[in-house]
Amino acid sequence: MAIRKIVHIDEEKCNGCGLCVPACAEGAIQIIDGKARLVSDKYCDGLGACLGECPRGAITIIEREAEEFDEEAVKEHLARSKSEPSVHTHHHGFSCPGSRVIDLKHESETGENAKAPTKAFSDGEVFLSIRSQLSNWPVQLMLVPVEAPYFEGTDLLVTADCVPFAYPNYHLELLKGKSVVIGCPKLDDGNYYVKKLAEIFKRNDIKSVTVAHMEVPCCYGLVKIVEEALNLSGKDIPLNVVEIGIKGDRKN
Numbered sequence: 001m002a003i004r005k006i007v008h009i010d011e012e013k014c015n016g017c018g019l020c021v022p023a024c025a026e027g028a029i030q031i032i033d034g035k036a037r038l039v040s041d042k043y044c045d046g047l048g049a050c051l052g053e054c055p056r057g058a059i060t061i062i063e064r065e066a067e068e069f070d071e072e073a074v075k076e077h078l079a080r081s082k083s084e085p086s087v088h089t090h091h092h093g094f095s096c097p098g099s100r101v102i103d104l105k106h107e108s109e110t111g112e113n114a115k116a117p118t119k120a121f122s123d124g125e126v127f128l129s130i131r132s133q134l135s136n137w138p139v140q141l142m143l144v145p146v147e148a149p150y151f152e153g154t155d156l157l158v159t160a161d162c163v164p165f166a167y168p169n170y171h172l173e174l175l176k177g178k179s180v181v182i183g184c185p186k187l188d189d190g191n192y193y194v195k196k197l198a199e200i201f202k203r204n205d206i207k208s209v210t211v212a213h214m215e216v217p218c219c220y221g222l223v224k225i226v227e228e229a230l231n232l233s234g235k236d237i238p239l240n241v242v243e244i245g246i247k248g249d250r251k252n
Helices: 071-083 104-110 170-175 190-203 217-233
Strands: 002-009 029-032 035-038 059-066 119-122 127-130 154-160 179-183 206-214 239-244
Touching: 002 035, 154 170, 154 217, 170 206, 179 190, 190 206, 190 217, 206 217, 217 239
Parallel strands: 154 179, 154 206, 206 239
Antiparallel strands: 002 059, 029 035, 119 127
């Protein structure tokens, strides 16, 4: 290693906007856990094409001991990025500040939202008042990390996208007391979901898995995805399957 110019990212200033990611032709910067990070010294040429893209001035050029820039390694890295989506970050290598990992259960118990008022709804005939049972953020399977505090010791709910819209008792009957990830087996990449869920199962102490899917045939694919992921993980985790009808009724 030698002393050379290389980018430095100030994580205190970075807000995870991601504008620097496409500006780096070598793919040396990615958004990980809501912050821009240099994934490898050898991918950074030190020329600073990304500098002017940061609206917060979080990126500078410094001189420090680092691996030499490796053009061949960059080509391999870019080829991998295009052909094999990572299960550790969003499949495009980019995530916005809104995907920052938040343990909502912990924050609701200890943070400024501990005494948040209950939301109320009335249509003139029905009055409903419940608290949200969502305990983690993000929830989209493409965005969640493979390791997070809210996955440890949890009962995990894997929900098809349409279920919360169809099932009126979703929060109290299915979501309460669980961490959740959502996805669509018809529109999204099923192979990616298998790999991502397998990593989540491997890396966390998950007590049980519940799959909530719609009664339509294509949605049953989510059950198969979870079953494959469990087999791939090598973990013996209890699996429960819930089917919801398109009229909002629970089939089992």
